[in-house]
Amino acid sequence: MMSTTFIPLAKPDIQEQDIALVNEVLRSGMLVQGKYVGELETTFVRETGAAYASAVSNGTATLHLALVALGIKPGDEVIVPAFSYMATANVVELVGAKPVFVDIDLATFNIDVAKIESAITPQTKAIIPVHEFGLACDIEAIVNIANKHKLYVIEDAACALGAFYKGKHVGSFGDFGSFSLHPRKAISSGEGGVLITNNGQLDKMVKLLRNHGTDIIDGKMDFTAFGFNYRMTDFQAALVYSQMPRLQGGIRYKQELASIYFNEVTTNNVTLPHVPDYTTHTWQTFHILVDERIDRDALIVKFREKNIGVNYGAQCMPYMNSFQKKYKLHCETLFPNALKAYKQGLALPLYDLLTKEQTQYIANILNQLTA
């Protein structure tokens, strides 16, 4: 049996009230950073428990702003997991610093905390742990290491809005927490990102930097820092602000869908994701590992022939051309887990608009194709 309609890997749940709010902004003519950017920031403060939030143009800009605000510069090193979306390491290059890759734990796809300390050198200034696929990494242990070595922590929570670690929202442990609002995330503004912090001075710097350093001095507009245009438009802010009340309900529904995968995937040729005790999974991505005897790329094609959009989940960043050209790191020996996750990883559809029947169907197809 084949699904008659294509089941995409992800699809944002945009409802009529979201469109109505966007239309309200469009009709007002006030399109750039305005009322709804402020409302969205207030909502993020309430949702995450952080003291400050800044909405910006995307989740790469948030990370870039965090590094610039912390003064990370050429000659500095920043520790990043070897497995993530390229943005996590690209931003380190963008400020002229060096990303130092650390392998991941294959059970969680998050940074292997036991390998962080041996990567620290006198040049290390910060760690960017990623809460990969919406699962909190062991952030408490990472913050302890950072405090011991006087390092900054920028949590890359691009995929992890709504995720809690021991009852506290991710992103609020480090100096900064960074979220993406791309359409593959739990809620979406199209492109968009939010940066949270508990430090008022850092927040002020981020708000200056996102808007070319625009400031008021003696009642007059002036420019007090060299910044960017990383502003979010107000209709994007309205779009995602309107979805915020549905965030936790959406995560609960995705947890139900994930249980279907856990119960219905019976093939021995894949490894299902592991959820440690200290957290619950928000299932931004349901990421499995396919046995090495199975050609993962051919499997993706076979799924597409069955009208199902699956894909690989994230990159082994030092294995990609840009980083290979620059650092020539031997990933097979240095980052075997990240490489395996990149080569054998498979993201299955899991989102608010996916039905339970479709989830069951995908699980059955997976069983058939990997038998």
Ligand SMILES: Cc1ncc(COP(=O)(O)O)c(C=O)c1O
């Ligand atoms: C872990 C991680 N970091 C950063 C980003 C960048 O976010 P954006 O696409 O909003 O720039 C992403 C996007 O998917 C991501 O998955």
